[in-house]
Amino acid sequence: MTKQEWLDQVYRGTAERPVRFSTVSDMEVDPLYTPDDLANGDALARIGWPGMYPYTRGVYPSMYRGKPWTMRQFAGFGTADDTNARFHYLLEQGQTGLSTAFDMPTLMGYDADHPRARGEVGREGVAVSTLDDVRRLFRGIDLSRVTTSMTVNCTASVLLAMYLAVADEQGVPWARLGGTIQNDMLKEFIAQREWISPPQPSMRIVVDMIQFCAQRVPRWHPVSVSGYHIREAGSTAVQELAFTLADGLAYVQATVDRGLAVDAFAPRLSFFFNVHNDFLEEIAKLRAARRMWATYMRERFGASDPRSLMLRMHAQTAGASLTAQQPLNNVVRVTIQALAAVLGGVQSLHTNSLDETLALPSEQAVTVALRTQQIIAEESGVANIVDPLGGAWAIEALTDRIEREARAYIDRIDELGGMLRAIELGYPQREIAEAAWRYQQQVERGEKTIVGVNRYQSVEEARPELLRVSEAVERRQAERVRQIKRERNATRAREALVRVREAARSGENLMPPLVDAVKCMVTLGEVSDVYREVFGEYRDPAWL
């Protein structure tokens, strides 16, 4: 019997509820998948083997039997001292990597004493204005023994320079530093929307960092190509995948255009995806991502080092899927999402805390989130088998379909002249806004359910204890920046900043003068002002 015969003869006569059966991304799904749904040809060859091209089933042969994924909870609030305490707590609880969240002024290139930083210092992450803050942030943590992720983009060059300077102070050679800096500016224009300068010069700084790390900090990941924020901005799963890979391809192209051989830097590119509620769709998305990247890298750039072909990824559960209503339910959502991430073969994972729609996570909430990963890793058994869902017809059919639809988007972006041009035209931004609007309408019409929000509402709700960042943080941090500026050697700082400006103008790699400048206590805001002056300021086009 074929699938069509079964549908016609058996299924058609049975009752189906009068709803559209579609994923959270609004992709309609069949009632059943069979081998008839798989692409023609040898299905096994199409997915390949774990640790082998095209890596659909995972980048490593032994996957979690060899090494569990890195449990990496994103943390940062208040001052560097506050966040350092949270880091030590998380490491004591069995976390295996650090991940730093910075506050908005740091992310947008303003020191804590700048008028535009008012009310925002230390709120959404840790405040960093000078080398002294990064020094305090990692106090008591041996940088040769942890891997550190830093979520920062338009000021990533400054943060990396500060991290390298702290490594020098600790006596750790740069070659031994492992970690990741997000530094994905393209997705800032598409979705996250933290920027200083326009897309073209922003791209130049990213390429400076890729080149510098390839030569000087070989274990560092200079870009984490990120779909997370694209999805949080309301995209579908297919858009998230397509725009992320298109961003990655744009970085590779720009770096190759700078004259680097693809295999000299591509092994250090990593990826960061969102994992949303739709369990099967998300697993399929992550598997499709690996297969597509491997294929593009081989076919478009002629990459031959297997590590250039492997898409290694961090994932985070979907913040936007959590609800302020009945917040305990968020633990269940996060569990489903984390399980999808693991079945999708991620290398590292952040699980959101149940209180994140209300405030930054409390210590208790972040502990439950970490324990969720530990339970999946050590109790559920899913990590014992490599790609346990591989070969499931529904999974393979969805993987194929997501790949097909994402490729169509990438073709469209290529036609527009590449991602940088597509962004200037507002193409991905509009596609995402449209998808976000569609989803909101579906929720308001009751076509998509959000438990506790548009169905199963309760009146009485227990409110979790929230973490509060004291108002005093801003005053203290602003005062400290002013003090450092007063006490530093003003001549050395000024000269160091002049060298940064000259490099920005001449096109010489920015990283060496930046490392020198932060050691002279030049501030993050001062470097950002140089970027504003030399490269111009980008303004939100405010498209609706």
Add this chain to the structure above:
Amino acid sequence: MAMTAARPLRILVGKVGLDGHDRGVKIIARALRDAGFEVIYTGLHQTPEMIAEAAVQEDVDAIGISLLSGAHLTLFPAVLAELRQRGAEDIPVFGGGIIPDEDREALLRAGVAAIFTPGASTQEIVQWVRSHVRPRTE
């Protein structure tokens, strides 16, 4: 002259501060526009001064502000103060975002007309504007 040919209510919608989360604000702006209001969207990264200045220049009837960065206790009152300085304190300011309950009450006491928190529907917000915002008279 009769007051019947009223122009549609004009609403300024914007983001204040450094926070870049604009999924919600764009959806609200679009929902208000679809409901027949005239919407002016400022885009991201506005200062309180910029919001107040634009509101006065554009002669709006209400201001909607989205804020997900935790800076609401500083920035909402700053917008109200800037409006007062321009003699425009009668323009109602409503807002939404990640705002804990106790802060919501503090903001209402400080003079914010309404605060919508996560899970509020666009229809709820449209209804609120219909029933609370009146054309501003000079």
